[in-house]
Amino acid sequence: MKEYNHLKIEKKIQENWKKKEIYKAKDFKGKKYYSLIEFPYPSGDGLHVGHVRGQVAMDIVSRKRRMEGYNVLYPIGWDAFGLPTENYAIKTGKRPKVITKKNTDTFRKQAKSLGISFDWSREINTTDPAYYKWTQWIFLQFYKKGLAYKAEIPINWCPRCKIGLANEEVVDGKCERCGEMTERRMKNQWMLAITKYAERLDKDLDLVDYPERVKSSQRNWIGKSEGSEIDFKITLPKNSEKLLSRFSHSNLTTDNESNIAYKAESTSQNFLGVLKVFTTRADTLFGVTYVVLAPEHDLVQKLLPNILNKNEVSKFIDEIKKKSELERTGENKEKIGIELKGIKATNPANGEEVPIWIADYVLANYGTGAVMAVPQHDTRDRDFAEKYNLPIIDRPLVDIQEITKKVGGKMVTKFKLRDWVFSRQRYWGEPIPLVNCDKCGLVPLSEKDLPLKLPEVKKYTLTETGESPLAGISKWVNTKCPKCKGKAKRETDTMPNWAGSSWYYLRYIDPKNKNKFVDPKKLNYWSDVSNKDLKAKSYKLKAGPVDWYNGGMEHTTLHLLYSRFWHKFLYDLKLVPMVEPYKKRTSHGMILGAGGVKMSKSLGNVVNPDDIIKTYGADTLRVYEMFLGPFEDGAIWNTESIIGSRRFIEKVWRIGEKIVTKQTNNFRNCALGDKRTGDPHVSENCLSASSLALKKLLHKTIKKVGEDIESMHFNTAISSMMILATEMEKSEFINTDDFKKFLQILAPFAPHMTEELYKQLTINNYELKIKKEKIISSIHLSSWPKYDENLIKDDEVKIAIQVNGKVRAEIMIQVSESEEIIKEKALKNEAVLRFINGAEIRKVIYVKNRLINIVI
RNA sequence: GCCCGAGUGGCGGAACCGGUAUACGCGCACGACUUAAAAUCGUGUCUCGCAAGGGAUGUGGGUUCGAUUCCCACCUCGGGCACCA
Numbered sequence: 001m002k003e004y005n006h007l008k009i010e011k012k013i014q015e016n017w018k019k020k021e022i023y024k025a026k027d028f029k030g031k032k033y034y035s036l037i038e039f040p041y042p043s044g045d046g047l048h049v050g051h052v053r054g055q056v057a058m059d060i061v062s063r064k065r066r067m068e069g070y071n072v073l074y075p076i077g078w079d080a081f082g083l084p085t086e087n088y089a090i091k092t093g094k095r096p097k098v099i100t101k102k103n104t105d106t107f108r109k110q111a112k113s114l115g116i117s118f119d120w121s122r123e124i125n126t127t128d129p130a131y132y133k134w135t136q137w138i139f140l141q142f143y144k145k146g147l148a149y150k151a152e153i154p155i156n157w158c159p160r161c162k163i164g165l166a167n168e169e170v171v172d173g174k175c176e177r178c179g180e181m182t183e184r185r186m187k188n189q190w191m192l193a194i195t196k197y198a199e200r201l202d203k204d205l206d207l208v209d210y211p212e213r214v215k216s217s218q219r220n221w222i223g224k225s226e227g228s229e230i231d232f233k234i235t236l237p238k239n240s241e242k243l244l245s246r247f248s249h250s251n252l253t254t255d256n257e258s259n260i261a262y263k264a265e266s267t268s269q270n271f272l273g274v275l276k277v278f279t280t281r282a283d284t285l286f287g288v289t290y291v292v293l294a295p296e297h298d299l300v301q302k303l304l305p306n307i308l309n310k311n312e313v314s315k316f317i318d319e320i321k322k323k324s325e326l327e328r329t330g331e332n333k334e335k336i337g338i339e340l341k342g343i344k345a346t347n348p349a350n351g352e353e354v355p356i357w358i359a360d361y362v363l364a365n366y367g368t369g370a371v372m373a374v375p376q377h378d379t380r381d382r383d384f385a386e387k388y389n390l391p392i393i394d395r396p397l398v399d400i401q402e403i404t405k406k407v408g409g410k411m412v413t414k415f416k417l418r419d420w421v422f423s424r425q426r427y428w429g430e431p432i433p434l435v436n437c438d439k440c441g442l443v444p445l446s447e448k449d450l451p452l453k454l455p456e457v458k459k460y461t462l463t464e465t466g467e468s469p470l471a472g473i474s475k476w477v478n479t480k481c482p483k484c485k486g487k488a489k490r491e492t493d494t495m496p497n498w499a500g501s502s503w504y505y506l507r508y509i510d511p512k513n514k515n516k517f518v519d520p521k522k523l524n525y526w527s528d529v530s531n532k533d534l535k536a537k538s539y540k541l542k543a544g545p546v547d548w549y550n551g552g553m554e555h556t557t558l559h560l561l562y563s564r565f566w567h568k569f570l571y572d573l574k575l576v577p578m579v580e581p582y583k584k585r586t587s588h589g590m591i592l593g594a595g596g597v598k599m600s601k602s603l604g605n606v607v608n609p610d611d612i613i614k615t616y617g618a619d620t621l622r623v624y625e626m627f628l629g630p631f632e633d634g635a636i637w638n639t640e641s642i643i644g645s646r647r648f649i650e651k652v653w654r655i656g657e658k659i660v661t662k663q664t665n666n667f668r669n670c671a672l673g674d675k676r677t678g679d680p681h682v683s684e685n686c687l688s689a690s691s692l693a694l695k696k697l698l699h700k701t702i703k704k705v706g707e708d709i710e711s712m713h714f715n716t717a718i719s720s721m722m723i724l725a726t727e728m729e730k731s732e733f734i735n736t737d738d739f740k741k742f743l744q745i746l747a748p749f750a751p752h753m754t755e756e757l758y759k760q761l762t763i764n765n766y767e768l769k770i771k772k773e774k775i776i777s778s779i780h781l782s783s784w785p786k787y788d789e790n791l792i793k794d795d796e797v798k799i800a801i802q803v804n805g806k807v808r809a810e811i812m813i814q815v816s817e818s819e820e821i822i823k824e825k826a827l828k829n830e831a832v833l834r835f836i837n838g839a840e841i842r843k844v845i846y847v848k849n850r851l852i853n854i855v856i
Numbered sequence: 857g858c859c860c861g862a863g864u865g866g867c868g869g870a871a872c873c874g875g876u877a878u879a880c881g882c883g884c885a886c887g888a889c890u891u892a893a894a895a896u897c898g899u900g901u902c903u904c905g906c907a908a909g910g911g912a913u914g915u916g917g918g919u920u921c922g923a924u925u926c927c928c929a930c931c932u933c934g935g936g937c938a939c940c941a
Binding site: 280378557589590798 | 857859860861862867868869870875920921933937939941
């Protein structure tokens with residue numbers, strides 16, 4: 001045994017793992033555990049230290065589960081469709097497929113060099129036709145159920161590049177490439193009706209174990225709110241003089257029968273329509289002084305003939321429509337609007353006629369696209385009222401439910417969530433598998449024609465009209481209708497990069513299946529659904545197949561929500577057994593560069609894991625990243641501190657070396673066993689006080705590390721192992737079995753070094769030679785050590801003695817000693833007496849095994 | 857503006873359920889080993905004070921025998937959402 005050479009050891013151990021396939025998950029074998037990380041986008045920059053953090057954390061969990069006897073599925077794949085690859089292809093002329101191949105090769109090599117225990121036999125790639133066949137297939141199921149539909153919606157249009165941009169490509173309202181301000185333009189887009197699942201996506205968060213911040217962020221995004229829908233009748237103004245006088249003299253009663261009666265009057269020939277508003281504050285109905293419609297509201301066009309200032313209004317609407325989302329909703333944007341002159345709305349609560357306005361601060365796609373304005377209670381309405389000199393009146397509040405009922409409205413639930421814009425005018429994505437037939441209209445491809453492969457193109461840039469590059473390949477576009485065999489054209493849009501990642505966790509279960517997206521039997525196994533469960537149907541309102549899913553906070557409202565939506569849809573089609581895909585979700589914080597800034601190429605502060613592995617080794621990098629700080633928080637990278645983790649690894653190595661070369665006294669040489677600890681190898685005689693203390697410390701550490709891994713407190717787990725290593729190195733006597741237990745709990749963190757030492761120790765273990773036991777193949781398949789309850793209890797503890805809450809002395813006590821005796825001891829203590837100084841003792845508080853507080 | 861999260865040494869951070877604040881690591885200083893250096897090991901390292909002792913967990917209050925922990929107000933930073941009626 002020689003000096004610790006991480007390069008040699010790690011290479012050797014990794015080759016051995018590969019040969020023996022020890023991380024392969026086997027279907028239908030024993031109790032399963034499914035741990036998952038978000039599969040990375042294989043960018044040209046290679047693996048980031050941030051990826052490493054998440055992969056290592058779940059690797060630790062997965063390794064511990066294996067040692068606990070679970071059949072663990074810890075898979076990996078590539079979320080490879082996406083813009084950076086496509087942009088790189090445009091710039092270099094290289095084929096996206098080739099770029100992706102190169103990048104995934106790099107990522108794979110890097111993950112392997114980190115010693116992550118992925119099951120490489122299940123690797124998937126979203127750009128592989130064998131994979132996206134099923135992405136397209138699921139899309140067609142959405143289509144068949146009417147949940148995938150086409151709609152004219154506004155997109156971000158860059159007037160200089162003459163292309164439509166995805167929201168991700170618009171930065172501060174400007175085109176990411178040329179910096180031109182983008183405009184809104186109407187375009188026919190594919191949509192997925194996620195809003196149909198809004199209620200369930202909100203409610204079912206109760207069924208899963210997600211961090212509170214993730215749940216609240218999703219709930220925020222879904223934006224459920226309960227309110228009232230109330231109708232305002234629109235009429236030509238009548239009795240305007242009478243109304244004005246009413247307005248100024250009306251008393252402040254809230255329960256006004258004559259006002260309600262007034263409602264009937266308005267159903268005259270002046271009636272023009274009904275304006276439905278949504279409000280969460282129906283209680284303020286008596287404070288309404290005007291109503292506002294979104295400029296895009298359908299009713300506006302219908303009312304136009306009756307509006308006196310229709311030219312001005314039309315002009316106003318045109319201007320608003322041209323504006324981008326940012327211009328319209330940007331920060332501190334001043335609200336603009338225009339009154340629809342010549343018509344009035346009637347407040348159903350008191351029959352008052354109020355003016356009707358349209359304004360940019362009312363959104364067409366939320367609620368009913370119209371609001372009742374109560375400047376007294378709403379700051380936005382107040383701003384607007386002040387600007388346009390609209391009345392602001394104060395009226396008493398009434399009961400929401402009561403008033404809603406009284407005015408003939410109803411209580412409703414609304415969501416902020418909007419349907420998902422599912423098409424991209426891009427090349428590097430899954431083609432949408434439908435054709436437009438002149439005769440039959442939109443026709444989906446049949447399953448046997450899937451996958452609809454992405455064709456090769458010469459240019460990846462968009463066409464002149466802003467369509468996908470696919471639109472330029474007439475050979476591909478012009479096809480036959482699957483239904484009537486007549487002429488048809490393919491859809492040329494592709495899916496967003498969120499498509500492939502919405503169901504990938506299911507494919508890992510059965511990655512090579514050619515006939516189904518996943519085999520239901522395998523899915524049931526990996527979801528822990530037994531035949532018995534199937535009969536009882538008790539499993540449905542649970543989450544699975546994934547037991548533990550770790551990923552970044554940045555995916556909380558997009559990927560995580562989208563994949564929950566797809567899963568629920570598949571559940572409704574009876575294709576997956578449970579309503580939720582992920583039982584438990586955790587999120588890690590970002591790793592930042594020095595000074596707490598994001599790592600970026602332009603700042604030159606990007607840390608390449610390859611360099612760290614080369615210099616310090618994968619084990620050191622793994623320990624370092626886990627030791628950085630609390631896993632769920634962000635962390636600041638500091639290359640200078642890595643040395644601490646390396647020292648720790650080397651320290652453990654030195655202890656191992658000492659044992660292997662027999663430079664230490666080993667309890668094993670003592671005969672008989674130890675009755676107290678039940679360890680057959682340890683004799684009572686050999687167990688000196690110091691070595692018993694070491695044994696106790698070991699068992700406490702086993703307990704702590706086990707618990708800390710479960711709660712992802714990796715930093716404190718490592719800290720406790722550092723303490724143990726220091727104590728072991730100091731100790732004259734080290735029990736080989738005890739040291740092996742230490743190696744086992746360290747193994748998930750530093751899998752290479754511990755594997756090597758474990759092997760060395762096993763080979764050198766003379767008892768095993770005597771027993772002719774088989775040499776254990778890998779520490780990672782050994783059993784997670786159990787701690788001894790008796791050994792984690794202390795017989796003696798140090799407690800503090802406080803006088804008036806201040807620590808004045810410390811004493812050792814036996815745990816078995818009674819409270820009275822301990823208090824007596826404390827009151828006799830010299831230092832304590834000095835502070836009491838004859839004063840009257842009012843109270844003595846004893847906290848078991850902690851402290852005594854004497855109040856004087 | 858709203859919703860989360862967080863403020864502890866020179867730095868990253870510990871502290872269970874309200875019970876000895878500053879574990880562990882980095883850095884720094886000194887010492888041992890060495891011809892020397894590196895590595896390693898040891899000692900020290902919040903602050904004021906010679907000491908006895910006092911003061912410190914963003915700030916100011918409160919509850920309590922006792923508060924980093926609970927409550928109220930405020931300040932700062934990070935993240936998310938943002939004209940959502």
